[in-house]
Amino acid sequence: MTPLSIAFLPLTDSAVLVAAREKGFAADHDIALALVRAESWATVRDRLVFGQVQAAQMLAPLALAVTLGLSQHPAAIAAPFKLNVNGNALVMSPTFAAALDPDVTARAGDPVATAHDFATAIGLYRRKPVIGVVHRFSSHALMLRYWLGFAGVDPDRDVTLRVLSPSLMVAAMRSGEIDGFIAGEPWGSAAIAAGLAELVTLGSRIWQRGVEKVLAFREDWLAANPDTVDRLILALSRAAAWCDDPAHHAELADLLARDTYLGQPAELILPALAGQMVPRLGDPALHAPDAMIFHREAAGFPWRSQALWIYSQFVRWGWIEAGPDTERRAADVFRSDIYRRALAGTGEPMPGASMKVEGSIGVSLPVGSSKGSLTLGPDRFFDGAVFDPSDIAGYLTATGENSPGL
Amino acid sequence: MIIDDSGLRATVLEEGLREAGYDDIQIVAPQGAFVARLERMAPDVVLMDLGNPSRDTLEEMLVVSRALAKPIAMFVDRSDDVMIGAAIDAGVSAYVVDGLRKERVKPILDLAIRRFNAFARMQAELDEAKTALADRRTIDKAKTILMSSRNLSEPDAYSLLRTTAMNQGRRIVDVAEALITASSLLGPSS
Numbered sequence: 001m002t003p004l005s006i007a008f009l010p011l012t013d014s015a016v017l018v019a020a021r022e023k024g025f026a027a028d029h030d031i032a033l034a035l036v037r038a039e040s041w042a043t044v045r046d047r048l049v050f051g052q053v054q055a056a057q058m059l060a061p062l063a064l065a066v067t068l069g070l071s072q073h074p075a076a077i078a079a080p081f082k083l084n085v086n087g088n089a090l091v092m093s094p095t096f097a098a099a100l101d102p103d104v105t106a107r108a109g110d111p112v113a114t115a116h117d118f119a120t121a122i123g124l125y126r127r128k129p130v131i132g133v134v135h136r137f138s139s140h141a142l143m144l145r146y147w148l149g150f151a152g153v154d155p156d157r158d159v160t161l162r163v164l165s166p167s168l169m170v171a172a173m174r175s176g177e178i179d180g181f182i183a184g185e186p187w188g189s190a191a192i193a194a195g196l197a198e199l200v201t202l203g204s205r206i207w208q209r210g211v212e213k214v215l216a217f218r219e220d221w222l223a224a225n226p227d228t229v230d231r232l233i234l235a236l237s238r239a240a241a242w243c244d245d246p247a248h249h250a251e252l253a254d255l256l257a258r259d260t261y262l263g264q265p266a267e268l269i270l271p272a273l274a275g276q277m278v279p280r281l282g283d284p285a286l287h288a289p290d291a292m293i294f295h296r297e298a299a300g301f302p303w304r305s306q307a308l309w310i311y312s313q314f315v316r317w318g319w320i321e322a323g324p325d326t327e328r329r330a331a332d333v334f335r336s337d338i339y340r341r342a343l344a345g346t347g348e349p350m351p352g353a354s355m356k357v358e359g360s361i362g363v364s365l366p367v368g369s370s371k372g373s374l375t376l377g378p379d380r381f382f383d384g385a386v387f388d389p390s391d392i393a394g395y396l397t398a399t400g401e402n403s404p405g406l
Numbered sequence: 407m408i409i410d411d412s413g414l415r416a417t418v419l420e421e422g423l424r425e426a427g428y429d430d431i432q433i434v435a436p437q438g439a440f441v442a443r444l445e446r447m448a449p450d451v452v453l454m455d456l457g458n459p460s461r462d463t464l465e466e467m468l469v470v471s472r473a474l475a476k477p478i479a480m481f482v483d484r485s486d487d488v489m490i491g492a493a494i495d496a497g498v499s500a501y502v503v504d505g506l507r508k509e510r511v512k513p514i515l516d517l518a519i520r521r522f523n524a525f526a527r528m529q530a531e532l533d534e535a536k537t538a539l540a541d542r543r544t545i546d547k548a549k550t551i552l553m554s555s556r557n558l559s560e561p562d563a564y565s566l567l568r569t570t571a572m573n574q575g576r577r578i579v580d581v582a583e584a585l586i587t588a589s590s591l592l593g594p595s596s
Binding site for chain 2: 164167
């Protein structure tokens, strides 16, 4: 068996890694998988960059930031597999949320109206609201900024974004250090269950098929170990299918609840897996079937256009200067070629292209696929904008005309 | 500056640094407004436990802070991979102000690594001692149950536990625990 270590953070979206180890998928592919828990993204990054683990669960934008030299310890990162799609929740304290639609289900269901209400609520609040985000280079921060920007809120001026590790969010709500936060599950549900917060919206309501965590390697290690990489992707793809099956959600929640993984009660973990989130203490659960996707619709496939959307947001917020070379390096982080190589001949449906126009699918759509039948789910951005990866400059100009950031 | 919420480890590290002749040392707990305090102090070197969840908060501050005149990077020299590996193994992360000479930083980092390792060993020994004590209490409780329910002497009760453990290939404390659970399920043992 090939020994292999993967660093992870205690989050529900480490599910595929946990299932690969605990349900024997890694062992089936001759990999002795060790999962190394870390408490911050900085530590996940350090362990990966300095070779103490061979792979890591990583925020997709952080994988780009490390590659582009925006973070400490620049290094070329390769992400051949997405560990999940969606999975974030924006929650705010009841005091702040009092200015939003009192019907939480309607509130979460209409991100356009809620964005405008949120902008008004900022003005009504007794101070500039402090919102916790898990990292500057996180999909959560990018989606929150995108959503606020739509309603004319400048996220760098009108609110304070405070970076806190997900496991610290609930305590920071309790101490009043933050007024709300956007984080991966189960932390939103944990704050709601403690009566400290209520749901404002879900990541999947801002971008219906948002990129979340990726499996990250150092590029040189990935190139030097093709056989191990392919076996790992095979194992993870099977584990992802197992995680997506509703029949396994209860068992998966129990596995994740263990102290070595999340160390949180299974009843807080299960709702996001099952797409049944309680939006406010005492309220009935909200039906959100797309709250978290592991496998269906080729969820693991790293669309290069999604890496480029992240890059476009780095440019939008002034974190990097646009340029053809930077753009190519950003797209190259998502290694759809490796995904294809690893899963060739498995019968897994394989997209025919590696780029798509993001935000253009309104209803589930059967698409061109080189193998098997593939249906892609709706991938709309809540504001109806579409992202054409071949015209990033045009996209940013259009964004700049009606929102801050440019 | 040291950022740590384990008071003891921070003290161990501080002592070492003072002995080595560094005297401007501040210990800050990674809660609340620790970033603002850090900005006011403008430290040359920041030492932090690698396992501390507040590292992301600190790094964000390094990106946005205008109060710090000079940029801070983690570790002084990327070329020194051996030292970085040792630091990560020991659980030390160090942020160093740009321009501080490598010869000045290396001894500080060396010392931090040694003290972190020593502290980890101490912690492991303490945990072991605690476990041993808890195990002995469990075994004592199981012995008492056997003595009263089966009318055994203390040595006989212990040897029964030991024989059972040997036959089943389990640890004595596991057998004792199972016995206590079973006995509580079966109701009060007279």
